[in-house]
Amino acid sequence: MNYSQLEERIRQGEVSPVYLLYGEEHYIIQQLEHAIIDQLLTPDERDCNLTVLDGDPKPEELIGLLETVPFLGGKQVIVIHNTAFFRAAKQDNAEVDESGKSDKSSGRLLKVLADMPDYTCLVLTTIEKVDKRRKLFKQIEKCGIAFEAISFKSWDTKNISQWVQAQLGKRQKKIAANAMEAVLAMVGSMPRISLVFLEAELEKLSLYTGNRTIITLQDLEAVLASVPELSVFALLEAIGQKQVAKALPLLGRQLASGEHPAKLIGLLAREIRLLWRIKEMVATGLPAREIGTRTGLVNYICEKKIKQSQQFGIAQLRQALLSLAQADTDFKSSQANEAVLEEIVIRLCHNTTIPSKP
Incomplete structure (x- = not known):
């Protein structure tokens, strides 16, 4: 699926519960993020139901955000820019925190992502390379969309x-x-x-x-x-x-x-x-x-x-x-x-x- 197809799907109302938007073309990442927000929230709803973070919260904090019921009902969108959740793991087949110790709460995060509340949409963005071997990446591929925004000069005709x-x-x-x-x-x-x-x-x-x-x-x-x-x-x-x-x-x-x-x-x-x-x-x-x-x-x-x-x-x-x-x-x-x-x-x-x- 290319960018135009994904954007059209979003604008038609086919919004997944979780997105990982990554790659060189920051403009594309921004456009998709805006399309998701525009589709799910009216301008009046954004003050209460849109959360934008620069960098990752701790997994348990993110779980709390994902499970928090939106103000006055409706949908909520949580956007995390510059996520580091998908950097190369320090231990094979293990999810680790910055200290290098195994983070048990990441296991619960995987479960929450597998069964996301129907009122929450999570959008993670990064221009860094991602480690596709990470359990979190594989989980997003299963329950949502992981989309690589490749450089425009690499697009085909x-x-x-x-x-x-x-x-x-x-x-x-x-x-x-x-x-x-x-x-x-x-x-x-x-x-x-x-x-x-x-x-x-x-x-x-x-x-x-x-x-x-x-x-x-x-x-x-x-x-x-x-x-x-x-x-x-x-x-x-x-x-x-x-x-x-x-x-x-x-x-x-x-x-x-x-x-x-x-x-x-x-x-x-x-x-x-x-x-x-x-x-x-x-x-x-x-x-x-x-x-x-x-x-x-x-x-x-x-x-x-x-x-x-x-x-x-x-x-x-x-x-x-x-x-x-x-x-x-x-x-x-x-x-x-x-x-x-x-x-x-x-x-x-x-x-x-x-x-x-x-």
Whole structure:
């Protein structure tokens, strides 16, 4: 079960009695925690029926909290941040406290978790690694949900797509297929990206489109024009399709927005090196999955890059890199203007090599 599926299940009212939310992606942990609280408690109920602790209470104290009947009935939610209950055990097959002595009360805690009061939901969170051999972890797997929030950069294309669609669905929006392709390519091209950033951009798209339900590629390009990776993706798409009339305005838009030419040169050079490398691997007969593994690209993006690489010859890519390197030097010494980049794009679109600077 991925994040989007778990969040949807919670929002549909399928709430388990106990959750362990752990892993690198703190944003996901927070979102799931909020979804659980929102589902079980109204804002007015939270003052009395929501308990949030930073760190673990003693097992007997936690048992007391779990068994305490909520004020005025209803549900109660107990959240423990930064839990250490799931660190590697100091003794095999034993639950131990910080002193290293066997803690008998942990046995009772296991029993309480196995038969949780129907008025209590326990949420434990940590960004640390957990020891899945712990009895407590195994008990939560049996009676609740242990969910690992893996780093966003490790998500596969399907999970990213589902997350984007879920976020837009909350805003009564849908996204066109080619716009989704651009989002996936942008995410795959960015060396670092956070879900916080991506959600903020989706919110901008939602506001920009107003009463329209479908978000188009044109909407995406208009709202995310300041994201170089998206513009470079669109630029490479236009170059790969030999659409110079489309490629030049895309380049001009980035330069007009104040993006420094050196940054665009760096992004273009990185993409061209990647296409060259992929082209050589294809020539040796490597399958797409292996190429994806070696380049660190998810399957969808890898297939896209393989198709793009076939539009260029090795000599053309080599000359493009040399020209970009020279342009970078010239821009840094104030000996070049934007026409240099335009010439490189035109020659790539026309499948011609770029002459070296005399």
